[in-house]
């Protein structure tokens with residue numbers, strides 16, 4: 001538990017508030033000096049980012065700028081080459097970390113939903129509750145029902161993914177993640193695979209999660225939603241975070257050339 | 271015509287041969303009961319090894335599967351039964367049959383399972399692991415159920431092949447169905463026991479084959 005105090009200094013002096021419990025006053029998710037290459041392609045070049053508790057942070061950037069890779073490093077679906085990631089003040093990078101324990105604290109929602117097609121909505125959710133949290137069938141069913149209610153699909157528990165629309169599938173995927181009561185949720189383009197008329201339902205669920213205090217790191221090109229709902233927008237280019245700030249500032253007064261170029265291409269979009 | 275019926279469809283001789291043939295059927299079923307479950311298990315291991323990330327697992331697994339798929343099962347059986355004694359390893363017919371068929375079988379099942387495993391996208395692994403499921407739990411509860419379902423027809427038709435393969439055991443005088451029938455043929459000097467044996471194979475496998483082709487037709491449309 002005292003690991004944070006022996007760790008080399010973290011560049012976040014304002015978070016160092018002496019005798020409080022480890023993690024107190026710390027961001028929920030903290031990425032420090034993250035680097036990642038695929039072969040000779042350097043995708044992340046020293047990325048640092050903090051997501052405070054109950055904050056919704058949007059990540060924007062051109063295709064290939066490394067957004068997904070950064071997100072996937074956060075639950076170590078990709079293994080970082082260098083840098084440190086802390087969840088509630090505890091390091092989750094390094095070899096001594098129990099990845100399965102860490103991952104249940106970090107929810108992830110994928111562009112392609114990735115529901116289990118051989119299980120119905122309820123069992124998509126209860127699988128991890130039963131096997132990871134070792135809940136009884138009754139406990140797991142109750143929690144799955146609550147999660148489905150939260151995403152507005154209480155009546156779809158018995159449907160298989162193939163019997164659900166894309167938007168409903170993505171909401172079940174969100175329910176699967178929130179049922180584990182994660183400390184932070186990662187979204188990788190959760191609405192990009194959806195028909196436009198289904199996007200709103202998923203965004204609505206995300207808005208409600210935010211209102212309930214969920215901490216969220218979202219890669220998405222839903223600019224209007226970002227503008228209205230995000231606490232902070234981060235712009236990535238070429239493996240760096242080049243700029244970040246409140247959505248209003250970033251959208252109306254971008255400082256960086258690549259941000260401006262990116263936004264001008266999107267401002268006429270839907 | 272009468273001659274033909276006398277030689278191939280002689281009811282009296284069939285009745286006479288029936289006990290022998292049923293005993294043979296028992297042995298055939300016993301071989302199947304050993305070789306099919308173990309072959310499925312061996313095939314699954316081979317498939318997991320040949321899709322593993324480590325090349326030190328993958329490479330030998332692929333080589334072994336290729337090897338035992340390329341060697342004709344009869345050659346393998348005679349080698350195990352009649353060849354190994356030259357190395358001082360003397361095996362009973364049953365053990366020799368079990369080993370030879372297991373090697374052959376595991377490689378065929380292995381290829382089928384491998385196709386099943388690679389038919390499941392990376393996203394399923396990632397989704398499961400992102401919820402904290404371990405690698406083994408992901409395999410058991412997410413990947414294998416889907417993989418098996420995807421290759422079920424191939425698994426079943428491979429199993430039909432295994433049942434047919436057991437007839438090779440007659441060359442090492444293991445008293446399975448074919449061997450029993452052939453014994454009865456030589457005693458009665460009549461082909462009817464062989465007809466009966468063929469009939470037993472037919473009764474055993476035809477429903478499976480029929481079901482399979484209906485199933486495959488349904489998948490095709």
Ligand SMILES: Nc1ncnc2c1ncn2[C@@H]1O[C@H](COP(=O)(O)OP(=O)(O)OP(=O)(O)O)[C@@H](O)[C@H]1O
Nearest residue numbers: 038039041043061062063064065066067068069070
């Ligand atoms: N597993 C991998 N192996 C090799 N290269 C990869 C791998 N994953 C990503 N890359 C490369 O890394 C770069 C960044 O990819 P990443 O998916 O992080 O970008 P992104 O910002 O999410 O883009 P998009 O908006 O298209 O999703 C791309 O050039 C991509 O081709």
Ligand SMILES: [Mg+2]
Nearest residue numbers: 067068069188
């Ligand atoms: Mg991406």
